Amino acid sequence: MNITEILTRLGIKETNSGTSTGNNWLETGGKNIVSYSPVNGQAIASVQVADEAAYESVMKKAEEAFxxxxxxxxxxxxxIVRQFGDALRAHKEDLGVLVSYEMGKSLQEGLGxxxxxxxxxxxxxxxxxxxxGLTMHSxxxxxxMYEQWHPMGIVGIISAFNFPVAVWSWNTALAWVCGNVCVWKPSSKTPLCAVACQHIIAKVLKDNDMPEGISSLLVGNAVGDKINNDKRIPLVSFTGSTRVGRIVSAAVATRFGRSILELGGNNAIIISKDADLxxxxxxxxxxxxxxxxxxxxxxRxxxxxxxxxxxFKNKLVKAYGQLRIGDPLDQHNHVGPLIxxxxxxxxxxxxxxxxxxxAEFVVEGGVLDSEAYTSGCYVKPCIAEVENHYEIVQEETFAPILYLIKYKTLDQAIALQNGVPQGLSSAIMTLNLREAEQFLSVAGSDCGIANVNIGTSGAEIGGAFGGEKETGGGRESGSDAWKAYMRRQTNTINYSNTLPLAQGIQFDL
Known part of the structure; x- marks a missing residue:
């Protein structure tokens, strides 16, 4: 597996522009940021961040394209989206490796x-x-009377490092078919994945003689604030921490824009006594x-x-003892590095x-610092027995720390599950039909995702993805999430030769 050759096939050079409208890559006055792989600590390539002039150039092209x-x-x-999907199929192996190498997730997860x-x-x-839309009786x-849906305009997408390409595509594919154009600000921790994706879609747009501003890229931390406060962007989709989500939400709402927020999770699995252990x-x-x-x-x-x-605790400790930590490109390993x-x-x-x-740790944590872990980003997954009210348990830590909590009744378990500020994903493991139905009922999980006999991690694109409470309430991907990317319009057509008023009001002249 030659990383250099893979980067070349994806259009990645030693130094890359991080500003693009379609296939038009702009040189800017911004500084260069270097992307380092958490796998081995090695520099991969550098990306030039967008400056003010570059931002304005991108916005102008996006407005024209819309x-x-x-x-x-x-x-x-x-x-056009179909052709983009085919282009991704052709580049799946290379892009999957880049995701794994730049972000640090396993190769299987990168390909996934x-x-x-x-x-x-x-x-x-x-x-x-x-x-x-819908047709209603007048x-x-x-x-x-009927209602129809129209595109909103420019959609700003601010994505996180942990899914450096997938979350962008969830938003972009829907936004595009809805008639919007997209401006993407990726995480500055994984800019090369974004550059590679922009190269792929740029070729599709060029081959179809489409305006370059349909898909734009802007790398740089300062870009996020510009997007949030830009009245030319009616919709901002933000994926990240609850702390930053509050800032995004306030900024966008102040100018009466809309936001899709996918923020923190503090996800629990209830393990019933009737579970398949x-x-x-x-x-x-x-x-x-x-x-x-x-x-x-x-x-968590x-x-x-x-x-x-x-x-169950003993089984869990035994399972953790079998985990292999190391290079995520080696498919024999289970756990890669932190970012x-x-x-x-x-x-x-x-x-x-x-x-x-x-907290009582039954599997101790720690940082791995031997010669095999030169990046300094590898840690031990750990397990601790805790109480749900502990302050650290109420927070989201983006790391492999698992907390164990004991319960007596299902009502108590559901209360514990719901007893955190976040509300993204939840699950119950049980073969008891009554327990499963109670967990999914209005008196059950308060999360946007509630599963039975599967875990909290991962989601299929056919269902709307998102959560409640401090998770932000946004929905992306499947189901009717497309409505978030459009504006609704109610229409009434009078095909008579008079003008009757609603509610029988008389207004004779």
């Missing part, structure tokens, strides 16, 4: 993330023929250590029935805080 793109029939827009991009393109192609004779172990371990605990849907808490608590040393510091601080509050 005027054209909104008039293209939705199925024709779907055809690119497959999510392909899947959402397929979904969006079908959606392009299903942007349905109370006035010889009148017809072997299946539950698989779901719990992958949920907790997959992507080194850096998914917004990662399992296990709420375990007291009758099986010790048995950077700042994330490692947050991990160690969380462990220290947990111990101070009374």
């Amino acid at each position: 005027v054209f793109w909104r008039t293209v029939p939705a199925p024709k827009r779907g055809e 993330e690119v497959q999510e991009m392909i899947d959402i393109c397929d979904f969006a192609v079908g959606l392009s023929r299903q942007l349905y 109370e006035r004779p010889n009148h017809r 072997e299946m539950s172990i698989i779901g719990a371990v992958f949920g907790a250590v997959g992507t080194a605990g850096q998914r917004c849907t990662s399992t 808490r296990l709420i375990i029935h007291e009758d099986i608590y010790e048995e 950077d040393t700042a994330a490692v510091e947050q991990y160690t601080q969380a462990i220290a805080k947990g111990k101070k509050e009374g």
